[in-house]
Amino acid sequence: MKTDITRRSFLKQSSLVIAVTAFSSPLRLFNASPVRAASQLSFKPHAFLEIATDDTVTVWVGQTNLGQGTHTGIPMVIADELDADWKLIQVKPAPAGEPFKDPLWHAQFTGGSTSIRHRWDLLRTVGAAARQILKQAAAQEWGIPVETCITKNGRVIHPDGKALSYGRLAAAAGKLAIPEKPALKDPKDYTIIGTQRNRVDIPDKVMGRTVYGMDFTLPDMCIAVVARGPAYGAIPESHDKNAAMALKGVVAVLPLENRIAVCAKNSYAAIKGRDALNIKWSNGSLPDMDDAYLDRVYSEHLKKQGASAKNEGDVKTALGKAATTLEQSYKINYISHAQVEPINCTASVEKEQCRIWAPTQGATTFQMVAAKLTGLPVEKVEVNILPAGGGFGLRGEASHVTDAVLLSMVVKRPVKVMYTREDDFANDYFRPASQCRIKAGLDKDGRLVGWSHKVAAPSVWSRIGPQMVKNGVCPDAVSGIWDMPYSIPNQLVNYVMVNLPIPVGFWRSVGFSVNVFTVESFMDELAHAAGKDPVQFRLAHMEKGSRPYNILSLLAEKGGWNRPVPNGRARGVAVNSCFESFAAHMAEVSVNKKGAITVHKMVCAIDCGTAVYPDAIRAQAEGGVVMGMSTAFHERVRFENGGVKTVNYDDYSVLSMSEVPEIEVHIAKSNLKAGGVGEPVVPSVAPAVGNAVFKATGVRLRVLPFKRDMLIKG
């Protein structure tokens, strides 16, 4: 990669500030606008890194704090290359801004497990460049060659042992040119990357001090709760404005196109005000739509030919010649994000600016939506990214920022739009449902000769980015299938797009959590048909020594796949590769006569390249097991009368404490580029459990969530 680094003179309050643009190539470092004092809230810093005269090193993180550990992991990468003293690192959240955009996606987006993997070079280069400048500043002061200086713990050390702190050097460093190609560390010299660090955001979260979006408040702000139709496409035909306005605290009732907002002085008044509206809604666009209707739609679509997503070799001939063929259908139901903090957004539209505070995964999207609605230039829209109470992909959606901005424009004061839990379930952008039919063939030696896979599912991208849908194929509808980690000589993947009024969106690992369930369950069916061990069967279809091969081998070794299974239990495995990482799971289960499945233990092995922050990786892997098991056992959104039937957590169970098994996590040693973590730890969980249940009972579970009535004996 060509590195083009330029520098304008910049020095403010004896601080060295470096920031990085959003260009993917060439990588460009430049000097951002000065970091503002904390009292000047109307502007925010544009820089990643500041070294102050008091030795404090401030790292601004433009990624959303969803609890994934990024606000510690990103500073760890910079601090390591900088040779900073970790104790002096301060981490601050950055607002939406050019320097914080994803270098590959050109948008500030926290999703796709990209926070570090898309900034791996960038973050290291920022730290390394700063370190080199500081060394030069020290060498200049001492009048010695820079090569004779070393750095350690926030200090440049002279060959004779004396040292200057980074803060002491900040002023001089600010006058020097930024090196064109700062040398990056040899991984063996890492002192912070790969080590245990306490997460910087945890003390405030434990003490109750963290201000999430729901907690944010402004003087004179009103709270808005918006009534949306119970069925897709429904519009309000009548409502009782006076009843709502009569309630103490209600400020305004404002119809907005197909919905009605109630603005109030407090949350409870807004909720009660909405209840009082007594809206009569029109029928929706598909009033007959319910679970049975949807089932029919999907199975009818599955009969169609669909668009060709992959066609390698000659599947028809291969299957015709196969010694054994298997054919099965799988079905996955809609699920919700069910993140615990309801959707919310605060907007303050003022004369010449718009300010937003939101727990958003899509800061750039919010900025653009607000700019369009207000007519303000993007740079006059300030988006402050607040910590989020979970997100899992949902918080990139922006319909509520629209409401907050519009309402603030009308009532001429700050407005926080708040969803109730009922709103959250009813207005989610769900993980798509899916039905598929798979046919595969084995030769007489039990080797796969062909694999044909047809998926009927909605497309996430057809709404979010239609240009991503090429030749009728939505990449996320077939991800995990067309790029499965197996070498199979003949492969056919077809996709039938299902178009329904139900909005679908990104859900932690997107298509992988759907399709890996089908691929890995069917691999297990094939292993069984071939009379092979499930691990050996998979390995036999992978390139020996490849990363998926190695991670499955590590799982088998660490999880004791070949060791005897405790009495009454059975094991299952599954593997997946996505977001530049590789993960595998082993489940150990037992099933009683009533069909109750107990998962005793889950083992996860992950190769995510350089393991930047192992404790956060383990936490994500544990959370991935819990979430994956939750989708396997419980989660299903139901529909009726053209809308969402699921109302609240009492009819949408998630995995509970007593169901959470012992979880073991093994992280592969690697010096490769950092890969994704949050998402790869999910997709192989559900199939590993299903495969273990098959081993225990002989019953194959081909529906998510599992239909446990299939397991009841006698």
Add this chain to the structure above:
Amino acid sequence: MTTINVNGTKRQVDADPETPLLWVLRDNLGITSVKYTCGIAECGICTVLIDGEAQRSCVVNLEEAQESDITTIEGLPEDHPVKVAWIEKQVPQCGYCQPGIMLQTVDLLSRMPNPTDEQINDEMDNVICRCGSHPKIKQAIRFAAEMTAKHGG
């Protein structure tokens, strides 16, 4: 005006007596560590201690709460064993559910100073954590119990 006693301080509240304590604490008193999630006592995330007992503040109204001592997470000292354990075991991910879960733990440990794994599962089975911090919650509860035992409770 209704007077309620929160974290040892008497507070005046101008709200309808039927208002859920959750919204009184959040909107009237600005104690936003008490989180709204389900509003139907299903998730446990809005839990506060009322006279030492874990209760879901979304289904207790102002009138019912006025005679009682209410404790939110701010009411526990920073060196409270549960807070120390939550940091030591690095429990929170998003952290939104944790104040409520920690307060439910305080109640649990007050009744069962040395809970078994099974008792932890039973007692904490009715809370929701979407990030899946459950394994760390279990570790932290055990750790808090050990610390309390060491320091004589």
